[in-house]
Amino acid sequence: xxxxxxxxxKRWWVALEWIEDVLIEGRRLGAETEVYVTTGKxxxxxxxxxxxxxxxxxxxxxxxVRVILEGRIGAxxxxxxxxxxxxxxxxxxxxxxxxxxxxEGLPGPGAKDGPPLSADSRVVPESSxxxxxxxxxxxxxxxxxxxxxxxxxxxxxxxxxxxxxSGAWYEVPHTxxxxxxxxxxxxxxxxxxxxxxxxxxDPVAIGKKxxxxxxxxxxGSEIPTGDYDVVLSPIASSQLLGAVLLPALxxxxxxxxxxxxxxxxxxxxxxxxxxxxxxxxxxxxxxxTWWDAEGTPTRRIPFISEGxxxxxxxxxxxxxxxxxxxxxxxxxxGPGGAPAIGFHNIVVSGPGGDLQEGTVVCAHxxxxxxxxxxxxxxxxxxxxxxxxxxxxxPAQPVRKAMLSGNVFSMIRDxxxxxxxxxxxGGTYLPSIRFKRQHIVGI
Amino acid sequence: MxxxxxxxxxxxxxGQNTTIDVDNGHVESAGTSFFDLAVIRVLGxxxxxxxxxxxxxxxxxxxxxxxxxxxxxxxxxxEQDVALADPARALLKVPPWGEDIRNMDLLxxxxxxxxxxxxxxxxxxxxxxxxxxxxxxxxxxxxxxGTEFSYETCRSGYSVLAVASREGMxxxxxxxxxxxxxxxxxxxxxxxxxxxxxxVQLLDAKPVKGGRMRVVLDPQLAGVFAHEAVGHASEGDLxxxxxxxxxxxTGDVIGSPLVTIVDDPTLHEFGFEPLDAxxxxxxxxxxxxxxxxxAFLHNRETLLSxxxxxxxxxxxxxxxxxxxxMSNTFIESGDATYEEVLAACHDGVLLKxxxxxxxxxxRGVFQFNAEYGYLIKDGEQGPMVRNVSLSGEILQTLxxxxxxxxxxxxxxxxxxxxxxxxxxxxGAPHVLLDEAVVGGIGMx
Numbered sequence: 001x002x003x004x005x006x007x008x009x010k011r012w013w014v015a016l017e018w019i020e021d022v023l024i025e026g027r028r029l030g031a032e033t034e035v036y037v038t039t040g041k042x043x044x045x046x047x048x049x050x051x052x053x054x055x056x057x058x059x060x061x062x063x064x065v066r067v068i069l070e071g072r073i074g075a076x077x078x079x080x081x082x083x084x085x086x087x088x089x090x091x092x093x094x095x096x097x098x099x100x101x102x103x104e105g106l107p108g109p110g111a112k113d114g115p116p117l118s119a120d121s122r123v124v125p126e127s128s129x130x131x132x133x134x135x136x137x138x139x140x141x142x143x144x145x146x147x148x149x150x151x152x153x154x155x156x157x158x159x160x161x162x163x164x165x166s167g168a169w170y171e172v173p174h175t176x177x178x179x180x181x182x183x184x185x186x187x188x189x190x191x192x193x194x195x196x197x198x199x200x201x202d203p204v205a206i207g208k209k210x211x212x213x214x215x216x217x218x219x220g221s222e223i224p225t226g227d228y229d230v231v232l233s234p235i236a237s238s239q240l241l242g243a244v245l246l247p248a249l250x251x252x253x254x255x256x257x258x259x260x261x262x263x264x265x266x267x268x269x270x271x272x273x274x275x276x277x278x279x280x281x282x283x284x285x286x287x288x289t290w291w292d293a294e295g296t297p298t299r300r301i302p303f304i305s306e307g308x309x310x311x312x313x314x315x316x317x318x319x320x321x322x323x324x325x326x327x328x329x330x331x332x333x334g335p336g337g338a339p340a341i342g343f344h345n346i347v348v349s350g351p352g353g354d355l356q357e358g359t360v361v362c363a364h365x366x367x368x369x370x371x372x373x374x375x376x377x378x379x380x381x382x383x384x385x386x387x388x389x390x391x392x393x394p395a396q397p398v399r400k401a402m403l404s405g406n407v408f409s410m411i412r413d414x415x416x417x418x419x420x421x422x423x424x425g426g427t428y429l430p431s432i433r434f435k436r437q438h439i440v441g442i
Numbered sequence: 443m444x445x446x447x448x449x450x451x452x453x454x455x456x457g458q459n460t461t462i463d464v465d466n467g468h469v470e471s472a473g474t475s476f477f478d479l480a481v482i483r484v485l486g487x488x489x490x491x492x493x494x495x496x497x498x499x500x501x502x503x504x505x506x507x508x509x510x511x512x513x514x515x516x517x518x519x520x521e522q523d524v525a526l527a528d529p530a531r532a533l534l535k536v537p538p539w540g541e542d543i544r545n546m547d548l549l550x551x552x553x554x555x556x557x558x559x560x561x562x563x564x565x566x567x568x569x570x571x572x573x574x575x576x577x578x579x580x581x582x583x584x585x586x587x588g589t590e591f592s593y594e595t596c597r598s599g600y601s602v603l604a605v606a607s608r609e610g611m612x613x614x615x616x617x618x619x620x621x622x623x624x625x626x627x628x629x630x631x632x633x634x635x636x637x638x639x640x641x642v643q644l645l646d647a648k649p650v651k652g653g654r655m656r657v658v659l660d661p662q663l664a665g666v667f668a669h670e671a672v673g674h675a676s677e678g679d680l681x682x683x684x685x686x687x688x689x690x691x692t693g694d695v696i697g698s699p700l701v702t703i704v705d706d707p708t709l710h711e712f713g714f715e716p717l718d719a720x721x722x723x724x725x726x727x728x729x730x731x732x733x734x735x736x737a738f739l740h741n742r743e744t745l746l747s748x749x750x751x752x753x754x755x756x757x758x759x760x761x762x763x764x765x766x767x768m769s770n771t772f773i774e775s776g777d778a779t780y781e782e783v784l785a786a787c788h789d790g791v792l793l794k795x796x797x798x799x800x801x802x803x804x805r806g807v808f809q810f811n812a813e814y815g816y817l818i819k820d821g822e823q824g825p826m827v828r829n830v831s832l833s834g835e836i837l838q839t840l841x842x843x844x845x846x847x848x849x850x851x852x853x854x855x856x857x858x859x860x861x862x863x864x865x866x867x868x869g870a871p872h873v874l875l876d877e878a879v880v881g882g883i884g885m886x
Contacts (some may be wrong), residue, residue, distance in 0.1 A: 024741045047520065051684050053522035056492035056763065057512060079496035086476065088658075094473025097549050101468070127519040149683040149804070184685055189804035225653060256465055257569035258605050260612050269665035331554070338471060349780045368800040371811035373829065375605055376613040380881025382809040384802060400807060404881040435713040439878055440652045442835075 002239075016161060019105030022065060022084050022354075023165050024435065031067035031092060032106050033165045033229050034294065036332060036339075037081070038062045045130035051136055055127045066338050067091045068292075071100040073317060075338035077213025102320045111297035116172050117281060117288035123175035125155040133203045139180045140207025144183075144215040146190070148178050151181035151210075153203070161230045161391040168295040175199055181210040188397075190214030190385065191365065195423065197284045213364055217385045220399035223361070223441040229415060230437040231355050231362040231401060235329040237432045239369035241348065244407035245276075249303050251314040251329075251343045255266070255322050260375060260408060264309050271414040272307040273350040280328065280344035287344035287426040291328070298328035307412075315341050348429035353416025355433050360402060362387045377408035402440040410434045443586055444514040446486045449526065452506075452717060454480040455760035456500050462552055462574040464559045472552050479761030482506075484513040491517025494761055516819045527745040528754055529722035533591050536623075543576060543598060543624040551576075554627035555600060561616075561634035561741040563606040566642045569605040570636065574598070574627065575620075579760060582719045593716050597865055599625040599854065602634045606641035608671035610686040611829065613647075615640030616813065620854035620865065622714050644814055647826040650882035656790035656818075657832065657878045658783055660853040663775055663793050663812050665868030669857065670799040671808040671836045672703050673768040676737075678744030678751065680766075680803050687806035687836060690751040691735045695842025697735040700776055707769030708755065711867040712854035715757060719764035724754040730840070741766050759862045768857060773870035776846030783872045785821035786845050791880055792816045792823060793830050796855075801836075808883075831881040837872045839875065847871035 003129050019035050026033025041059040045052055062382060064077040064089045074095030076087045133153035140150050149335035156176050163169045179201060180193035187220075190213030194201045204300055232240065253259040259270060270276075292298050303311050315330035331342030363383035372379035382402050387395035418431035443450065456478040463470040480498035484491045493513040495501070501509065543551075551574060559572035599620025606613050615637040619625060659667060680686040688696070706714040706726040715724050720742055727737050737751035738744070744766060745753045757767035784792070785791045792815055799810025811831040817824035834842075851875035852869035 014804035023796075043516070048522070048679070050791065051522040052520050053489040053524055054492060054763075055490070055516040055519045056494065057516055060494070060496045062496075073471070074473055075471060076473050078477070080476070080478050080500070082497070082500070083476060090474045090476075094471065094546065097469060097472045097552050099467075099469040127516050131519050143632075146514060147684055149685040182683075182685065183871045187805055189685060189802060256571070257607065258571075260610075316501070367802055367807065368798075368809035368811065368831070368833075371797045371799060371809070371831065373614070373797070373811075375614045376829070378649070378829040380809070380811065380829070380833070382802075382807055384805075384831045400833075400879075402652070402831075402879060402881050404831075438652065440654075440881055442654075 016083060018081060019163050022088060023163060025066055025088060027165050027430055029092060031069050034066040034106055035163050036293065037161040038158060040156060041125055042154055042156035043125040043127050043130050044104040044152050044154040045127060045134045047071060047134050047138065050148045051346040052131060055130065058129065062432060063087060064332065065091045067095050068103055069095045071103040072098040073338065074098055102278050104320050106164045106166045107168055107295045109168045111170065111291035113348050114201040114290055116174065117283060118197050118286060119173040119175045122199050123155055123157055123177060127156060129153055136203035137179060137207035139203035141181060141211040143185050143208050144211035146183040146185040146211045147250060148252045149182045149184050154178045159428045164295060170291055170295065174290065179203055179206050183210045183214045185214040185218055188214050188217040190217065195286060197286060199288065215387050217397045221389055221395035222399050223401060225441045226439065227431055227436045228359060229431045229435055231360050231431055233364045233419065233431050234422045234424050234429050236363050236366045237429055238427045239366045240407055242427065243369045243372040244374050244377050246343060246346065247410065249313050251312040251318045251322065251324060252341050254312050255318065260377065261309060262388050267309065268307045269309045270304055270307045273414050274304060274411055275350060276304040276306055276346060276348050277302045278343050278345065279347050282345045286423065289344060293330040293332040294331065296326045296328045298344060301327045313338060313341050313343065343426060346427040350414065350417040354407055354432065355416055355418050355431060356389050356392055359390050360433065361391060361398065361439055362395065372407065377406045379407060380404040402442065404438045404440060410437065443867045444511055445819055446518060447484050447514050449485040449586050450483060450510055451583065451721060452480055453484050453758065454582045455579050456499060457579040460553050460576040464556050465571045466569060467560065469552055472548060474644065477760055480606040481758065481761060481763060482509050482513045484510060484517050486514060486517025489517060489520030489522045491515065492763060494778045524743055525746050526742040527753060529720065529742055531589060531721065532723035534595060534708060534716040534724065536593055536595055536716050539624045541624055541626050544578065551627060551657040558600065558602055558634040560632050562602055562638035563630040564638040564642055565603050566606045566608055566645065567638050568607045570638065572600055572602040576598040583717065583796060585721055589720060589721050591717050595622060596624050597622050597712065600627060603635045604638040604641040606645050607646045611645060613641050613644035615644065618854065620712050622710065622712055629834065640814065642824055645762050647814065647828040649829045650791055650827040650880060652814060652880055652882040654877055655880055656787050657875050657880060658787050658790065658792045658796040658818065659873045659875065660792065661849065661870050661872060662853045663796050664870030664873040665853055665885060666796045666799050666810050668703050668770045669837060669866065669868040670767060670810055672729060673705060673771045674801045675803040675836055676739055677766040678686065678738045678740040678748050680749050681738050682744045685794055685804040688735060694735055695733050696735045697730060697733045697771065698836055698843040700846045701733050701840060701843050702728060704728050704774060705739055705755065705768050705771045709770040711770040711852050713769035715769055718756040719755045719758040720756045722754045722756065725752045727751055727755070739766055739768065746808050752812070756866050759864060763861065765860050767859060767864055768866055770852065770867045772850060772852060772868065773775045773846065773873065775848050775850040775871045778845050778847050780847055780849060780872050783845050783847050783874050784818055784823065787818050787874050788821050790818045790836045791830060792818050793826065793832060806836045807833065812871040829882055831880060832878050839878065842875045843873055845874040855857065
């Protein structure tokens with residue numbers, strides 16, 4: 001039987017008593033003050049050219065300080081907590097040159113502080129375990145005649161702590177196990193990865209998938225330029241949405257004039273089959289949390305419901321400025337600086353259907369998704385591991401295919417969703433079949 | 443030094459980072475953060491054991507010994523025999539500062555940046571945003587053979603974005619100016635106006651019709667081509683792993699004889715390095731010489747395992763592991779004038795500016811996106827087009843270069859690899875490709 005997940009007491013090694021001192025000093029200087037601390041350690045084993053050549057450990061602490069002085073917001077960070085005085089002074093200097101805005105205060109202690117949602121006590125970063133995971137991935141890859149070029153296994157545990165002068169004081173542990181493997185067969189590469197809060201991740205399956213993609217993608221044929229139904233894997237679909245759709249849902253981008261969805265609240269922006277929610281309380285979600293990066297209680301936010309746009313994402317700063325309510329969407333990518341609008345666990349769903357009926361071009365990944373135009377939604381990307389499937393016959397590898405389209409149009413033209421929902425970073429989604437997309441082949 | 447340690451090095455970087463963000467005239471943030479990070483590498487009986495720690499400034503001799511022992515313990519878990527080439531050792535002088543921006547008041551920087559941002563606010567422009575970054579780094583490198591180097595760098599610059607909107611259509615214009623040695627914010631208003639003008643012009647541009655055609659790349663985009671398509675594929679670690687189409691091809695003709703592509707960390711451009719991240723001296727490397735693949739980019743390990751080239755191409759972000767990276771990468775000038783390049787193209791598309799790119803080095807396929815373009819008709823620049831991108835196979839595309847201009851220009855940018863982002867510059871003259879795959883959704 002698995003050990004209970006929540007046995008965290010007395011496991012941590014960093015003394016945090018100075019946090020109280022930062023808050024006292026901030027208050028003395030007349031500033032609302034917020035302290036955000038991360039501590040963590042990790043171990044990574046890396047494979048190159050078929051064997052493990054490097055094992056790395058990391059330990060670190062990060063301190064972020066944010067102050068608010070009469071609606072002027074300033075922030076600073078350091079990874080030396082002994083320097084908190086310098087960091088607080090820099091945050092106040094930053095506030096002094098910022099533009100003042102309406103501000104209704106940092107949140108008090110109101111969020112549910114339930115059991116950790118994104119941690120598993122079985123994750124203990126040790127080199128022997130990461131070496132085992134890499135070795136297992138290579139075993140999986142060995143089922144096909146391919147070469148392993150590179151890969152890694154990381155186990156990380158950390159703790160996030162948030163306190164402010166309004167009395168909020170939260171602490172939570174988090175863990176993550178990340179695996180990835182790259183293989184090649186001739187000139188045909190294959191890549192697969194997996195991430196989880198715990199060790200419930202199958203390294204052999206990841207190795208096997210990376211190898212099978214490389215093996216099956218060899219000797220691709222050219223396909224004529226034209227319009228095809230396109231099936232994008234969860235990896236490829238998440239890249240598409242992350243590059244264009246998610247930034248357009250940020251309240252800051254909406255009010256600043258950088259979101260093409262700004263005037264679309266309450267109306268259809270996607271196929272009636274398409275729904276997109278942020279579910280911060282998903283058990284074992286990589287982004288799951290009871291409170292956001294500034295201490296606002298989190299809740300489930302349906303951003304797009306059956307094609308209708310129903311919410312934009314707000315942190316406190318943006319909400320106070322534009323008369324909206326925070327959706328608990330503040331995130332920090334690390335201790336540096338201030339929080340920003342983001343998402344916790346995006347879940348994309350829709351009714352299932354036949355992904356392989358008729359003629360379809362499938363892709364496992366996209367090359368160059370970050371070059372999409374986030375304002376217009378236009379993109380042209382190369383498909384990685386593309387296959388052509390005709391009438392349910394075995395998939396035929398394609399040598400080269402470029403997808404030219406528009407993300408906002410693509411989500412209006414969805415033919416079906418797969419039943420293969422998986423977690424890609426902070427996004428949960430299945431394969432998606434898009435109708436009639438332009439593919440440049442030969 | 444532990445019994446199992448054959449070699450160790452410590453790269454300690456501390457400094458501060460100042461950023462300013464002005465959005466629609468509102469100073470969103472303007473502040474300074476501090477960092478102090480070290481990477482300790484131990485080469486054990488077989489491979490590397492590595493430890494990343496913060497606040498290394500306060501680590502005394504005893505604590506450093508503890509860190510080295512922890513890194514050594516990691517090294518004992520490896521299985522691959524790693525050997526290192528002997529490096530050349532030299533530290534280049536960091537270029538002098540234009541204006542010492544460290545002494546400029548934060549408020550003055552905010553005001554100067556706001557001026558640039560304000561100039562982008564033209565009719566039809568619905569959003570303007572300018573960001574400034576200034577990063578000061580003090581680097582100290584030591585190793586078990588007694589090597590010790592230290593130097594300071596300052597990289598700074600700004601970017602300005604304008605978004606124009608009309609009847610539901612949104613387009614953007616973007617300009618970026620970064621340099622080493624302190625980039626001045628003074629008298630830069632024209633750059634803001636350029637971003638605003640481009641965004642407005644793009645509202646009237648038509649999408650290009652995708653397909654195979656003749657294209658001209660401007661110096662910025664041709665520089666991205668040199669970086670994405672050739673530079674990455676020549677990185678020694680990818681060659682060593684077997685994930686580059688250029689592996690085993692040195693001495694082969696892989697492109698047109700007009701093409702010479704160089705990576706040069708000694709140039710005083712944004713990718714300048716006075717010393718590489720393994721304490722090796724840096725050198726100019728000609729990757730392709732007149733169409734022939736001549737050399738790869740190396741660190742100490744890949745120089746020995748792969749060969750063909752020189753070391754000194756190892757780079758790292760503060761607190762991250764050294765990786766084989768590009769620095770300042772460019773296509774050398776040819777002798778054609780810009781007008782001759784357009785005339786030789788006759789009918790096609792001129793692609794300008796860059797929204798970035800990506801390459802799959804194993805498959806040899808790259809993709810990148812221009813910010814905008816112009817149709818070329820009868821050898822002359824025609825109407826503006828939008829959403830132009832280019833993809834291709836590295837080897838085919840290098841052979842397709844049929845004319846190289848005489849107007850080399852470098853552009854600063856950032857390059858991502860292995861989760862690390864480092865400052866680089868790319869450059870080229872105007873370049874004509876006889877056939878390329880252009881992406882676009884336009885109709886006839």
